Amino acid sequence: MGEGDSVLSRLDQHAKQKDFWTHAVVFASKDQNLNKAHVKYLEARLVALAAEAKRAELDNGNVPQLPVLSEADAADAEAFLADLLLCLPVAGLNVFEKAKAVGAPSRALILRAKGIEARGQEAAEGFVVRAGSQAVKQEVPSIHSYLSELLRALVAQGVLEDAGDFYRLTQDYTFNSPSTAAGVLSGRSANGREEWKDAMGRTLKEIQEAAATRADGDSLNPPSNPPPSPGLKASAGRSNAAPRLPSVSSSPNARTTGARLFWSSASGMLSRS
Secondary structure (H helix, E strand, O other): OEEEOOHHHHHHHHHHHOOOOOEEEEEEOOOOOOOHHHHHHHHHHHHHHHHHHOOOEEOOOOOOOOOOOOHHHHHHHHHHHHHHHHHHHHHOOOOOOOOOOOOOHHHOEEEEEOOEEEEEEEEOOEEEEOOOOEEOOOOOOOOOHHHHHHHHHHHHHOOEEEOOOOEEEOOOEEEOOHHHHHHHHHOOOOOHHHHOEOOOOOEHHHHHHHHHHHHHHHHHOOOOOOOOOOOOOOOOOOOOOOOOOOEEEOOOOOOOOEEEEEEEOOOOEEEOO
């Protein structure tokens, strides 16, 4: 993850020297209101956010420092950053925010295997496993290499800490699926829809199927005369202006002062240009 003036030459350089990334996300100001100091500020903030979230392995050799900006310039950069963080998930980049568990803890799903216990919930971005959940240390020989590599990466990042006979999750963490979560925590390949269960013993698969059945029933029996929503009025002739958003592109053919995020969906890594 980094900044620079020439995007194309840096992409060529990274294509020759780094083999983990599969595509790049490039952003730049459409009206040229970002100067070099703004971009270095954004680079430093994004690296710090990614390091704190621990949802990707950073390949930055040096940690960039925040440049000294005036209060007005810093406010402008923070506003741009807020807009950017809204756009990046649309481009498939969800590594700058810590996982957020949703719903009441009483609705958490439970995984028990080999003497460990973990709790998690489904979320829009994947499957969130709660802080304090446990993971086994001993993996079976047949475990998929992806699961084993992810476990080692989480230990290296401090997301999993040594707790004696097992590892303990130090923060809420989002896995891309219930099966990945169950596999990493139990040290073997696992079907997460069968392994995760609620307090009554129902599997995630049974819960999902029951929810789908209820949804099908509701769609076949809609209310006859639904009441109008209170407080909503139709308006014509005017529309609110859309908020200013940074332009985000996956194309490398821009030559401007901007920043590049090199992201590998396969390995979960961010690289500094």
